[in-house]
Each structure stands twice: as C-alpha cells, then as structure tokens.
Amino acid sequence: MLGDSANDLFELPRRSLPPIKIWVTLEERAEIExxxxxxxxxxSAYMRAAGLNHPVRSVLDLKAVADLVRVNDDLGRVAGLLKLWLAEKRGQGASPVDVEALMEDLWALQTEMRQIMWRAVRGR
Incomplete structure (x- = not known):
C-alpha cells in the first residue's frame, strides 16, 4: 500500500491517513477549539502540533507584537522630532535638559518594547 519509507506518509493527502481519535468532554472540545x-x-493541526510538542503560538500574540512594532516606530519618530527641535530651537520652550531627559526616556521605552517583542516572538 505505502512505499518503504516513512517519508512516503507525508506525500499523501492528510485526509487519506488514519486519524487518531481521542475522547473529550464537550467542555474540553470547546476549549480545544x-x-x-x-x-x-x-x-487537527493544533492537536498535531500539541501532540508532537511543537511550539504553538497565538495569532493574538503576533498581532500584539505587530502593534508594539508600530508604537515603537512612533516613539522613534517622536524622539527624532525632539532631537531636531532641540538642534534648531535650542532654549525655546522647554529647557534642553528636560528635552534630552524626555528623549532618554523614549529610548528606554523603545529598548523595553524591543525586549518584550523579542520575548513574545521567542515564546518566553
């Protein structure tokens, strides 16, 4: 029926392979779904990944990381504008020391956001 190699199994459409059946309550089934x-x-793909101990990432986590990337980019643009303002309008409005402190805070936030995104993507 099948070829000699175990790899031949992966060449067949999955629907033609024998299923594994498990008994679950309605609540367990709902939770799995x-x-x-x-x-x-x-x-089926979720149960296969979980059963083979493959990492399963939430789509929501990846969307959250994408949102964090956008916010991180916005912070970078704001810091760039502050730096430009500081160079062109030195001493006008806020003191240069206050603006530089704000820029340092923005860069610290960017660093923290990058670390959070890295942990989310790496699954830690």
Whole structure:
C-alpha cells in the first residue's frame, strides 16, 4: 500500500491517513477549539502540533507584537522630532535638559518594547 519509507506518509493527502481519535468532554472540545482558533490553526493541526510538542503560538500574540512594532516606530519618530527641535530651537520652550531627559526616556521605552517583542516572538 505505502512505499518503504516513512517519508512516503507525508506525500499523501492528510485526509487519506488514519486519524487518531481521542475522547473529550464537550467542555474540553470547546476549549480545544477556542485554543486552535487563537492560533489560527485547524483543530487537527493544533492537536498535531500539541501532540508532537511543537511550539504553538497565538495569532493574538503576533498581532500584539505587530502593534508594539508600530508604537515603537512612533516613539522613534517622536524622539527624532525632539532631537531636531532641540538642534534648531535650542532654549525655546522647554529647557534642553528636560528635552534630552524626555528623549532618554523614549529610548528606554523603545529598548523595553524591543525586549518584550523579542520575548513574545521567542515564546518566553
């Protein structure tokens, strides 16, 4: 029926392979379906990944990282504008020391956001 190699299994459409059946309560099934939807996977793909101990990431986490990237970019633009303002309008409005302190705070926030994004993407 199948070829000699175990790799031949991966060449067949998944629907033609024998399924693994598990017994779950209605509540467990609902929870599995919710978790699968959160990852953007089908229930079958989610269960396969979980059963093979593959990392399963939430789509929501990746969307949150994308949002953080946008905010990080905005912080960079604000810091750039402050730096430009400081160079062109030195001493007007806020004191240069206050503006430089604000810029340092923005850069610290950017660094913290990058660390959070890295941990989210790496799954830690």
């Amino acid at each position: 919710i978790r699968a939807a959160q990852t953007g996977l089908s229930v």
